[in-house]
Amino acid sequence: MDEEYDVIVLGTGLTECILSGIMSVNGKKVLHMDRNSYYGGESASITPLADLYKRFNLHGSPPESMGKGRDWNVDLIPKFLMANGQLVSMLLITDVTRYLEFKVIEGSFVFKKNAIYKVPSTESEALASSLMGLFEKRRFRKLLIYVANFDLNDPKTHEGLDPQTATMKDVYDKFSLGQDVQDFTGHALALYRTDEYLNMPCIEAINRIKLYSESLAKYGKSPYLYPLYGLGELPQGFARLSAIYGGTYMLNKPIEEIVMENGKVVGVKSEGEVARCKQLICDPSYMMDKVKKVGQVIRVLCLLNHPIKNTSDANSCQIIIPQNQVNRKNDIYVCMISSAHCVAAQGKYVAIVSTMVETSDPEGEIKPALDLLQPVEQKFVSISDLFEPVDLGTESQIFISRSYDATTHFETTCDDIKDIFKRMTGKDFDFGEIQRRKDDFSDKTCE
Missing domain, CATH: 1.10.405.10 (Guanine Nucleotide Dissociation Inhibitor, domain 1)
Structure with missing residues (x-):
């Protein structure tokens, strides 16, 4: 701990893990800590199923009809990857794809006048x-x-x-x-x-x-991909990347203080020791005095024993309900995955509904989506505040990520990663530069 680092990263959400990996590839000395004992932060995948019940304070154990608890890996924040999008480019250029296996989502649907269409x-x-x-x-x-x-x-x-x-x-x-x-x-x-x-x-x-x-x-089937065993595999893949390039990881580390001098970050104190740094990356939960609330998202995880009706029995799909169709300002998103993706027991499906909260009755707002999923075996409701940093971080050298929005794809997350990278380095994010640094590193390790 008592060392000097270029960058300290707090939290192992996807945004933080990608930036940690990229900074390590860029030759920075990185220390990555998380107060939790698991990877993923807000974007973790929960297994076994009993842990999901505990997390949402549901009494009792999952019924036997749910199958083996270890067969479930349920994402807290569901998102798909655009096959030609920025996150796939990041995965390919950094070789993180070698740790992951993806499946194509079977269909993309839209809601119009109370019906679903491809x-x-x-x-x-x-x-x-x-x-x-x-x-x-x-x-x-x-x-x-x-x-x-x-x-x-x-x-x-x-x-x-x-x-x-x-x-x-x-x-x-x-x-x-x-x-x-x-x-x-x-x-x-x-x-x-x-x-x-x-x-x-x-x-x-x-x-x-x-x-x-x-x-x-x-x-051909849809523009979306999804990793087997859940999205929790993504932050772990980038954590491995960071470790290959010399990054140090510490889970279960309580963060006692972010040490400042003259308005600038100089280190992080944990268990009585201070690790010094020049720059700090963290999720909003580590610096609540430097973020502002910009809205709320409701997410409802639904466990089903059937595919969604009128989707040609797809074992995975996305449904978008445009706001005009349900007299709202924001769209409602449904994404569904299943045992085919190693995230549910055999014959079971996980459907997740998400949208921006607009009224004092968030569950009422998503009723059109829940109606499409009936019957639901079990549902878990969460309402999360959305935060974004109050400043660019260029003076304090503290760079805070944005909360994950209601969308079911990672393009907005990748925009945040590129934005933080530019604020930290003064340069635009360049896929080619990452590739060159990776090739240089490979040449050196082979000598």
């Missing part, structure tokens, strides 16, 4: 979809072709729209797309949580739809 994201699916009428199908197909051909550096592909000033509303108007098509395009393909994007420059939305289509093209 999200059409290719030209042929658009023409076959029962989500739209014949003329809307053709117009939507034209939008998909426009997005696929779109090249920021080639004005011919912009078809008269300036991508920096034209809004996504202008794009929808150009193709004469109605409210329902706008809903599933913006929320199920571009994965926006609210409708604020409609009045923003269209370039980001176009890139998001491209990401969805490219991710879908990789495996």
Whole structure:
């Protein structure tokens, strides 16, 4: 403990573990501590099932009908990986994929007028979809072709729209797309949580739809991947990466004090000893006086003995309920996984509903999603505060991550990681640079 480190990391949530791994690859001396005895922090996977019951203060043990307790690995914060997204790039470039095995999520669905429809994201699916009428199908197909051909550096592909000033509303108007098509395009393909994007420059939305289509093209069933044995495997994979590059890990370490001098972090005190550092990364729970609450998320974990109706008996899927369909400001997300992913007993399913809290009756807000899952064998309800740092951390050199939002993908988490990296180093996150440092390290260890 009584040593000098470049970076100390507190908490083993996914954001913290990825940054710890990246800093270690970048040649920094890293000490990583967690007050918990397990990896993952807020984003842990809980096993056995009895521990989940205890965590939510449910009396008694899980019934025998739930199968073996050790067969369950239940994520507290459910998310999928976009097959062509930033987190997969981080996993591939750092070789963390060697510790993990992934399965493709079988389907992506959207909710419209109290029914579930498969999200059409290719030209042929658009023409076959029962989500739209014949003329809307053709117009939507034209939008998909426009997005696929779109090249920021080639004005011919912009078809008269300036991508920096034209809004996504202008794009929808150009193709004469109605409210329902706008809903599933913006929320199920571009994965926006609210409708604020409609009045923003269209370039980001176009890139998001491209990401969805490219991710879908990789495996065909859906654009999403999920690791066997749960998301708790991800932080552990990056922890191994950090250890390979010299990072030191300590679980079960009580954090007594973050030591400051002249408004700047100089170390962390644990069990009477001080480890000194130049920079500190932590999740909000370690520095509550330096974060502000920006909302709440409700998550309901539901254990089922059946797949979700009208999903072609998929053993895994995502369903997005766009806010306009249920008179809300924020979307509701459902993601479901099963024994096929080694997270539930044979024949069992885990469905998780999440959304931003908007009223004093959070459970009432997610009723449309819970109705889709009936009958539910057991449910676990959590309402979490969302925090973000009050400053950039450049003066104190304390860099605090954001709480995990209600979305069912990791793109927002990766944006936070890249943002913290830039604030810490003054440089943009560069996948190529990480690859070069990794190759240099491999060359040295082979000599």
